[in-house]
Amino acid sequence: MIIDINFIGLIIASIMASAVPLILASCGELITERSGVLNLGVEGMMIIGAISGFALMTVTGSLIIAVLGAMIAGVLISTIFAFLTQTLITNHVATGLALTIFGIGISAMIGKNFVGIPGKEFPVLFEGLKDTIPLLSPILFGHSIVFYFAFALPFITSYFLKKTKIGLIVRAVGDSPESASNQGINVKFVRYACILYGGAMCGLAGAYLSMIYTPQWIENMTGGRGWIALALVVFSTWNPIKILIGAMIFGGLTIIQFHMQAIGVRIPVQFLTALPYIVTIIVLVVISRDSRKIRLSTPSSLGKSFHKDN
Amino acid sequence: MNTNLKISNVTKIYPGCIANDNVSLEFNSGKIYALLGENGAGKSTLVKILSGVIIPDEGSIYLNKNNLKLNSPLDAKKNDIGMVFQHFNLFETLSVFENLIIDSDEQRESLREKIEEIMRKYNFSIDLDIPVLNLSAGQKQKVEIIRCLIRNPKVLIMDEPTSVLTEQETSELFLSLKKFSEEGILIIYITHKLKEVMQLCDEVAVMRRGKLVSVSQIKNENLESLATKMVGQNLKTIKKKKASTSSDQLINITNLNFISEDPFETNLSDINFSVNRGECLGIAGISGNGQSELFQVLSGEILSDKNSIEFNKNYIGDLNPQERREYMVAFSPEDRLEQAAVPQMKIFENVALNNFKSSNFFNNGLINEKKIREHSKKIISDFNVNTDNIDLKSQFLSGGNLQKLIMGRELITSPDLLICFNPTWGLDVGAINYIHETLVNINEQNKSIILISTDTDELLKLSDKISVIHKGKLSKIMNSDEVTSEKLGILMGGGEID
Secondary structure, eight states: OOOOHHHHHHHHHHHHHHHHHHHHHHHHHHHHHHTTOOOTTHHHHHHHHHHHHHHHHHHHOOHHHHHHHHHHHHHHHHHHHHIIIIISOOOHHHHHHHHHHHHHHHHHHHHGGGTTOOOOOOOOBSGGGTTTSTTHHHHHSSBOHHHHHHHHHHHHHHHHHHHSHHHHHHHHHHHOHHHHHHTTOOHHHHHHHHHHHHHHHHHHHHHHIIIIISOSOOTTTTTTHHHHHHHHHHHTTTOHHHHHHHHHHHHHHHHHHHHHHHHTOSSOHHHHHHHHHHHHHHHHHHHTOOHHHHHHHSOTTTTOOOOOOO | OOOEEEEEEEEEEETTEEEEEEEEEEEETTSEEEEEOOTTSSHHHHHHHHTTSSOOSEEEEEETTEEEOOOSHHHHHHTTEEEEOSSOOOOTTSBHHHHHHTTOOSOHHHHHHHHHHHHHHTTOOOOTTSBGGGSOHHHHHHHHHHHHHTTOOSEEEEESGGGGOOHHHHHHHHHHHHHHHHTTOEEEEEESOHHHHHHHOSEEEEEETTEEEEEEEGGGOOHHHHHHHHHSSOOOOOOOOOOOOOOOEEEEEEEEEEOOSSTTSOOEEEEEEEEETTOEEEEEOOTTSSHHHHHHHHHTSSOOOGGGEEETTEEOTTOOHHHHHHTTEEEEOSOIIIIISOTTSBHHHHHHHTOTTTSOOEETTEEOHHHHHHHHHHHHHHTTOSOSOTTSBGGGSOHHHHHHHHHHHHHTTOOSEEEEESTTTTOOHHHHHHHHHHHHHHHHTTOEEEEEOSOHHHHHHHOSEEEEEETTEEOOOEEGGGOOHHHHHHHHTTOOOO
């Protein structure tokens, strides 16, 4: 069998495409968690983003409104979480779980009218360059703007956390909200902002799924990607670059195991389906096993409520 | 320029307690002021008001005749009031440099120059690019001080700064503070340690139960007069009798090692010591040098090699705390509310917690509440716990009362050995006195004590033998009448003595 070199390029491109929603949601959640807030509502926020994007696209016909609307929907639903955990000081874990259940439920309700409606084609960039370089062209060119944004995001996030003043403040709040508050930092404001940002990224990740990756609405179409995104954040030890690696491995194995099933490899299907989850976690655990670095990058106050009393 | 700070009629009331009762004070730059008082006297509340962390119910604060509105720590900073808290306000996982620049709007490069200049000027040497959690307590405090100095403060408030420092670090700190004072920074020094007030300060204000008791010149005071003002009564001095020269060995530790997987714990290496009946062995050291690990190994929270701990001719190294209690060993851990007692449980429930086998608190798995209640009442009256209500949740007991309860719970079965870790940490003078008296009594009854403490004076007062722990290693064991706090200080800092 002769394998076309461009075919390999196409496979890599499809792996990258499947990694996009994971990268977006993980990088958003990473900022939230770095500020000390554990939001388990990623799955819920993604699915709200997915239905909002698809519904707005169908109703208004505008892709820009749809994408922005999905992000705003993510922000709105995360505002509920922020209000509950930061203002009413509820438990992060329970509130996050409730958010996911709420998101799945309400998206199914809104989505009833959108089942079976075909999506629109999303414009791609650099399409003209698609045949210029063998192997690399399909990887580099002809993708949506969200795709390029997603692959820049881990680097932007890393730069933001390490090099900017605001990034420093986010890390400080996650390390010790008490000290931050005594330094005059408004802990609640910072945490609100980080939660809302996380919501926006999850909304975008959802919109990518329903508008670009598989342009249609299917109930529960995030299919657990939110939970994988959460796991990526933890197993990457809050490092955006490792999130990129983890998302690629996960995406890669998901695609490859499909191909293996199609070819008819004699391995039980259940094992193949489980493979991406197992391998991703093993790889991330192995590359992050330095317990010193874990301690340094784990937000010490993660999941703990902070309330300033006078 | 001279700085004048005036506190005028400040009152702060918490439910059930007046933390500051109409306090008025005036400070001028060029002098070092002491604010002296026991725990709970209201000095921390007062300085938190000065630093904007707490907003007073009444009263005002004037800096150079300007009325300050301090509604947040930011306001204090803007008004050139710098504060070094007792519990550091540092971000452990951020680098020293990041900790220093977080509240500044200046460029990173110019700040780095400024910080390096400050460090040169005051002879501080700290690596700016390592995370704060790798620093010693003394270095962390310097980071806090630098953070204040960056802003050229007019007022610098130090809240109990020496509680985590060695003798040497303390004298370094005092030199720096004197230098700051000469340069015109007004220094307010909060402490309950009388010696430090006499050594460092020019004027002293004494607080007791939220009220200002006196303001006076140091030259008109001495240790006794200050102690009386602070406590409000004369304290009897506790005198330990000369050690009974018993050679009856009770506990013997040989070649005890502990290698931790957690990089932020200290490894213990090659610990060897023995304690005779009726003896108190003191273990000195700066906190974080392996005391907590040593306590856990001795108490059985961390198990070790069976033969490494020989107690009363039994090998108990691999037994858990409950099993060790059966051999009549008792424990008083450092953290009263987290390790020694369950805060949300009632006093009598806490009493029941650690006596399950030797007592008859439980019948066939059922709680014998009557018995436990009787027993608790006895502890409360025998050990002077200041409450009648054994149904009180233990989190509502003061530190002193809780420590007495814990000591009572441990001692009422009259164990052969008590292992305690910082038993008087954070207590007021009265409670400390009581605990010290109790410990002396234990020795007089020919029972033994291992006292792990960061308070050198306490160790010198109570121990027959002293060793110093530094980076998980014990120094040689010395007779306490041969050592001085200076010698201990050198050993605690990792130095050598002849």
